[in-house]
Amino acid sequence: MRLHWHRTDLRPSDNLALVSPDDSEEPRSSGSRPPAGDDPILPVYVFDPKILDHAAPPRVAFVLDSLAALREWYRDRESDLLVVRGEAPAELARLADDYGVDTVSWAQAYSGLGRRRDDRVADHLNEMGVETRIVHDHLLHEPGSITTNAGEPYSVYSYFWKKWKDREKRGSVPGPGADRLADPPHDTPIPTLDDLGFDRPEAEIPPGGYMEARHRLNDFCSDDIYRYEDARDDPAANATSRLSPHLTHGTVGIRTVHDRVVRARETAPNDATREAVETFRGELAWREFYHHVLYFNPEVVTENYRDYENPIEWRDDPEALQAWKDGETGYPIVDAGMRQLRAEAYMHNRVRMIVASFLTKDLLIDWREGYDWFRRNLVDHNPANDNGGWQWAASTGTDAQPYFRIFNPMTQGERHDPDAEYIREYVPELRGVDADLIHDWHDLSPTQRRRTAPDYPAPIVEHSERREQALAMFERARGED
Numbered sequence: 001m002r003l004h005w006h007r008t009d010l011r012p013s014d015n016l017a018l019v020s021p022d023d024s025e026e027p028r029s030s031g032s033r034p035p036a037g038d039d040p041i042l043p044v045y046v047f048d049p050k051i052l053d054h055a056a057p058p059r060v061a062f063v064l065d066s067l068a069a070l071r072e073w074y075r076d077r078e079s080d081l082l083v084v085r086g087e088a089p090a091e092l093a094r095l096a097d098d099y100g101v102d103t104v105s106w107a108q109a110y111s112g113l114g115r116r117r118d119d120r121v122a123d124h125l126n127e128m129g130v131e132t133r134i135v136h137d138h139l140l141h142e143p144g145s146i147t148t149n150a151g152e153p154y155s156v157y158s159y160f161w162k163k164w165k166d167r168e169k170r171g172s173v174p175g176p177g178a179d180r181l182a183d184p185p186h187d188t189p190i191p192t193l194d195d196l197g198f199d200r201p202e203a204e205i206p207p208g209g210y211m212e213a214r215h216r217l218n219d220f221c222s223d224d225i226y227r228y229e230d231a232r233d234d235p236a237a238n239a240t241s242r243l244s245p246h247l248t249h250g251t252v253g254i255r256t257v258h259d260r261v262v263r264a265r266e267t268a269p270n271d272a273t274r275e276a277v278e279t280f281r282g283e284l285a286w287r288e289f290y291h292h293v294l295y296f297n298p299e300v301v302t303e304n305y306r307d308y309e310n311p312i313e314w315r316d317d318p319e320a321l322q323a324w325k326d327g328e329t330g331y332p333i334v335d336a337g338m339r340q341l342r343a344e345a346y347m348h349n350r351v352r353m354i355v356a357s358f359l360t361k362d363l364l365i366d367w368r369e370g371y372d373w374f375r376r377n378l379v380d381h382n383p384a385n386d387n388g389g390w391q392w393a394a395s396t397g398t399d400a401q402p403y404f405r406i407f408n409p410m411t412q413g414e415r416h417d418p419d420a421e422y423i424r425e426y427v428p429e430l431r432g433v434d435a436d437l438i439h440d441w442h443d444l445s446p447t448q449r450r451r452t453a454p455d456y457p458a459p460i461v462e463h464s465e466r467r468e469q470a471l472a473m474f475e476r477a478r479g480e481d
């Protein structure tokens with residue numbers, strides 16, 4: 001019997017660790033023998049309090065929804081998903097003992113925390129004579145497989161992309177047949193948020209589950225992908241894939257996504273739409289790039305990737321931080337983004353870049369504060385992409401925005417939301433207001449502001465002053481003062 005430990009692979013098909021994983025790339029197995037291909041598979045999900053310590057209501061809600069869908073898939077095949085609560089090493093060891101399990105399989109983790117935990121689990125199981133099989137599944141190209149000619153991991157995305165885009169990719173794999181699945185041992189209920197000690201999220205969480213992911217992928221690839229080049233930076237168009245929670249929690253396999261995207265490229269009506277598909281593939285490569293960065297530099301979750309001569313003197317400003325979290329900064333595009341996050345546990349990519357730049361370069365607050373807020377509020381949070389995005393915006397990351405290129409939040413709003421449609425959707429105080437006045441909010445007099453939108457705040461900082469202070473802060477950090 002093989003126990004398969006589902007974690008961020010909440011799907012039955014295109015799951016390399018779930019189906020016989022003998023031919024995966026470079027398996028990091030503590031046992032030597034791959035699991036016998038014919039062993040019945042017993043799937044399990046473990047709610048481990050130590051893992052839950054790092055979780056947040058939006059993600060847990062999405063996981064619960066996805067588990068229900070996954071369980072249905074198993075039940076339709078006369079099997080079942082075991083759902084247990086307790087520390088993973090002890091729970092997996094107990095199940096191995098109870099059900100005569102020889103091997104436990106799971107998909108590779110990429111963060112330092114995840115890998116240390118997995119090592120502990122593997123050691124514990126190996127000591128009992130149970131083999132473990134850790135399989136690369138989450139990325140098209142695993143860390144270490146795309147490197148510079150000297151064998152080093154890339155720290156510049158454009159070079160990474162050049163190798164990534166033409167490298168042959170594995171296609172998706174089918175799920176296990178019903179004959180491979182173990183009989184259901186006993187019914188184990190899926191806990192509720194309340195059972196797990198989480199509050200119901202304030203935000204409306206998108207539906208989870210592998211079927212939902214499949215629909216979203218197909219919808220996007222039959223239509224919006226062809227306008228991705230033009231519409232991806234327009235938050236009001238809502239024309240990106242919204243696949244991020246599915247890719248984070250593994251309700252869709254990356255090979256399935258890539259296969260479908262390649263099919264869209266093959267059927268693209270012209271060069272421009274083919275180019276749009278390629279731009280989308282570039283985003284999938286960013287995801288892989290940041291996972292590689294995290295894998296080789298696990299400390300980036302708390303430390304700057306890029307060393308400056310001196311520590312950056314971030315400001316301690318709890319009031320400004322709270323205004324940013326509440327979407328009350330008086331910069332309409334920033335506030336719209338922060339309120340979208342509260343309402344949907346999601347934020348459009350362009351706006352994530354704007355709000356992250358605003359926190360670090362206008363409020364001069366440490367990116368770690370922003371990362372922590374995103375970690376607690378995003379349904380798609382994963383340390384690789386989230387950290388990559390924050391360190392890019394803060395000019396501390398691998399391929400970061402140069403410190404002297406600072407977004408102007410008013411011009412960003414005007415350029416990417418010219419009709420203020422996105423802003424008005426999330427900032428009701430500005431609903432009746434002309435787009436021109438919204439984009440000029442910063443320059444209006446207090447009387448004009450009172451007359452235009454009495455309930456919307458004045459800007460809490462002056463961008464041009466803060467820009468100078470940010471430049472000085474980075475120059476001091478660079479030792480140029």
Ligand code: FAD
Nearest residue numbers: 240241242243244283287349352380381382385386389390
């Ligand atoms: P699409 O544009 O449809 O892109 C498809 C997929 O490509 C995404 O689902 C994602 O997996 C990947 N992708 C797209 N853009 C990026 C990018 N810049 N970096 C890495 N991968 C990318 N993404 C997350 O998945 N989780 C996070 O926690 C996260 N935090 C971020 C924080 C900041 C400060 C910034 C600037 C970006 C962050 N991103 C994060 C990247 C990006 O904003 C989201 O992936 C994207 O907005 C998700 O929407 P989508 O699925 O419609 O994206």
